[in-house]
Amino acid sequence: MKIGFLGGGNMGGALMQGILKAQSPMFEAVMAYDPSPASRARLDKMGVKTMDSARAMCIECDMIVLAVKPQILEAAIRPCQSVLGGKFIVSIAAGWTIERLKSKLPTNIHLLRVMPNTPALVGCGMTALCETDELSDTERAAAEALFGCVGEYIWLDEHYIDAVTGLSGSGPAYVYMFMDALALGGVRMGLPRDVAMKLAAQTVKGAAEMALSTGAHPDALRDAVCSPAGTTIEAVRLLEQRGLRPAVMDAVICCAEKSRDMAAGK
Template identity: 40%
Template sequence: MITKKIGVIGCGNMGGAILYGALESGVLPKENVYVYDINPVMMEKAKGWGVNLAKDDEDVCLSSDIILLAVKPQNAAEALSQCKKALDEKAMMSIVAGVTVERLRNMIDGTPRILRLLPNTPAMVFEGAFAICSDNDFTEEELEIAKSIYSTIGIIEMVPEHLIDAACALNGGGPAFVAMFIEAMADGGVKQGLPRKTAYRLAAQTALGTAKMILEKELHPGEIKDMVTSPGGTTIEGCEALEKGGMRGAVIDCINKAAEKSKKL
């Protein structure tokens, strides 16, 4: 259990998912967490989790040893300006998409240590995927604390900062893309007569199980495909349809477009 005081600036979808997952896992004691969000609805949600509610961004920083900045990119400069000098010599974790460490430093009055990372919303169900910058100036203890927070609610991959935009597209936006594929699979099942609820459950569980085969059994995706595609069978017919529809190219283009947008934020 982490004994350092942890502050959270921004408790929306992503910040809230991380905080909720960390609290539920038991790695963060609620009495050691301080939260502020400009949205009263988000503050009420945080209150329900039993954490300390700060009066503003500066109060979060003054009360905490390590601060998680989880605001939208367009709100980062304003939020950091409200911290005043309270971030000086503190440790700050940033999940602000598209905003580099250099840009963050230019927004801050003081010289905090900064760790940039890219999370995703499945952290709420302890299945998050976190890309953490390997080039950071956190102390060894602070980095271990960060890893302990995120490893309890998902998996961690250390990447250099210049690859964070790629991670933003892949694991950051990935839940939306995977959900779209699951929805499309379910639509196909419904077209063939399956009840909608049944189709969603079968499609979602299939995606979950396949992912576990890759992560836990370390099977190559192509190997899983070959395991299922019997000669002259039904699955190879479906694979042919996906190839004719340009599925691979569309997905690659999807990640490229999202990564390029991240670079422009």
């Protein structure tokens, strides 16, 4: 299958890099179109075949990934409308529902909506793929091969996608804020900044791996760190008092609501 990317920014670039690194037999050619000369030069160096126009790329490819910003998606696909028939289209655009996408595309396409996240850049992404009965077995396998190259994936009904956007789609930003605060606390207590950041980053990475590998509830893992009358329980008490959990929950909720509003055209 020939795969083409409309847009070669961070996420599109991460997916292309993942395919090339994995040398997946599913994809016989990887192509891309991006209007930026700098982006095309970067993709050329990566080993991607860059095309002179979005239309030319769409003609060549069987599977097309819409990897442009949601705000410019409609304008980006407009020149390609007449050559998209029969293609397998994958959209990573936030706020674009399957129904809305179909209203802008030919009727005889096979469409998949997904929500990846930026850790795909280092092969540790988490992608939600919207369940659909439109895809052939080959197309479904191609989607799994693509997103399996850059991390983990899960199939979900589309009505969950706004919640996914608020949790894993935007979640890395919340984690970076926590990690930065953790490091700054270390700096406040006298640690060199680079040492504090390394300690914070590895602590976040290790804690995540503990949760994934053990399957234990985060509360149980937290309790295992908290000795009676010890130092950790004092810190946990303060975080509970300051409302860490409700603040994070509210962040996920407001992000999901924004995604829902975008889908409604608000």
